[in-house]
Amino acid sequence: MGRNLLMSSLENASFNILLQILFRCVTFIINAWVIRNVGHEVIGIMNVRLLLLESTILYLSREPFQRACLGQNGEFMWYHVINQIWLCVPLSCLLSFVFVYIWLNILPLGHPEHAFQYEFGCWSVALSCILELCSANIALVAQLYCFVKLKVVLDTLHIFVRTILFLSIIIYDKSLALIAFSVAQVGSITFIVLAYYLFFYWYIKYKPLYAKGALKSKLLPSNILERLYNNMDDFKFTSLRDFFPKYVGSINSSFNRKLNTLTLSFAKQGVVKQILTEGEKYVMSVSPVMTFAEQASYDVVNNLGSLAARFVFRPIEDSSYFYFTQMVSRDLPLYKQDQNKIQESCTVLSQVCKIVSSIGLIVLVFGFSYSRTLLTLYGGEEFVASGLPVQLLQSHCLAILLMAINGITECYTFATMTSAQLNSYNYIMVFFSISFLVLSYVLTYVLGPVGFIISNCINMFARIMHSIHFINNETKDTDYRPLQGLYVGKYFLITLFIAGCICKLSENNIFYKSILTHITIGMLCLIGVLLSWGYENMELIVKTYNKFMRSEEKKATD
Incomplete structure (x- = not known):
């Protein structure tokens, strides 16, 4: 596809790390606030029971299809890939009914006062999973064509929309914590699904106008538009209809047998x-x-x-x-x-x-x-x-x-x-x-x-x-x-052992007297450990830096 897969993967990992930090910080603060103001039981129901339901439905419905389709390498026709990934939607509907029944009728709740909100939460989580998988097709295309920043932006918006919805309701009435969780799940997922489709509608509609030198926009500078469409001449989608299932005469022709086998294995x-x-x-x-x-x-x-x-x-x-x-x-x-x-x-x-x-x-x-x-x-x-x-x-x-x-x-x-x-x-x-x-x-x-x-x-x-x-x-x-590569280096291990001994002595003798001093000692030890790692892996650091700089220079020239 005329793209640097290694740099795209590294960029994707970097953005995802920053995104995970943002997401976990927000979630951690909210959980701390809920524990102090609502109670441990509600956190247990939300973070263990309801999020387990979401994880179960999403993983079993999406993971096999996504893993199989990601390795397509041009081996399959695009309509084979799109048809395959859409199968996760009916599968999620089936699994939702099965697991919601189990969550409501078999798994014990033990808190009658939360019964209605818990039932509402189970059905809301199932609905949010089905909605999310309606964009699995377009998210797969975005990943295969290396729309890294698009995923980062939408995931960030997902965090903020969900946080705003959740806090708005729970601040209004603390007793509606599970309702707030449910509404936030469905509302934020709906927003992200619509955003995915709207972006590619815009991209497909205006790409021909920008691709041949007519790079003018009131919203985006020309250099951003150039980067957006750079190396994307092989983008095969000309309409939003291309993102939906396509019947080509028979079931056998519409699906690829090898792709089916790989999906079943996953x-x-x-x-x-x-x-x-x-x-x-x-x-x-x-x-x-x-x-x-x-x-x-x-x-x-x-x-x-x-x-x-x-x-x-x-x-x-x-x-x-x-x-x-x-x-x-x-x-x-x-x-x-x-x-x-x-x-x-x-x-x-x-x-x-x-x-x-x-x-x-x-x-x-x-x-x-x-x-x-x-x-x-x-x-x-x-x-x-x-x-x-x-x-x-x-x-x-x-x-x-x-x-x-x-x-x-x-x-x-x-x-x-x-x-x-x-x-x-x-x-x-x-x-x-x-x-x-x-x-x-x-x-x-x-x-x-x-x-x-x-x-x-x-x-x-x-x-x-x-x-x-x-x-x-x-x-x-x-x-x-x-x-x-699993052998991390002699000097690093020696420095790490010495640092561990110093920090343990600090915990036993200094922690109860001055927690700030204990933390300072740990930071100094960590700096020493990182310096020893950098000394032993200088070649890796230089290669990574040079590759990054070449990538930035290429972007600048493009």
């Missing part, structure tokens, strides 16, 4: 991966392990402990998956493919492995000494008095390290597996899922809420081992060893 995999991702919430919802108030406390600590994963790792994984699907063919051994692409993709994998592993180790080491500090600043001394929140957050630090490694290795694995390998892996994922549920249930009764995190760590470690085995097998006939 669908089988998606069920077990969703259980692995949200397993602790399913256990909380199905069994009386914790009350809604306890679930809310666990969710607050869980969200705090997962900030690094959501801010950094998830955007990197999404962009890396898109990059690897475009660079590596699923159906050919690496030595039979374009070696320039394979070399670049292996280099990128190695560098990303090193970066995320380093971040994970920093979080692990500093998290053990600063979990109590962070929780004290957020919830006060009473919040950490029992010691459980501190244990939960420290356990999360280990989970973050494993999450970092698992995310990128599994990302490459899923992006390059053949359909047959994906089908085989589905059986392994079933074993992982069953083991995870059993471990979660058992360890929670033995160790309390910490058992959720420990069982998750065990499963992530097993998945890492499988991904490492796959990548080593795939690269054994080549000279590339991308997993060497």
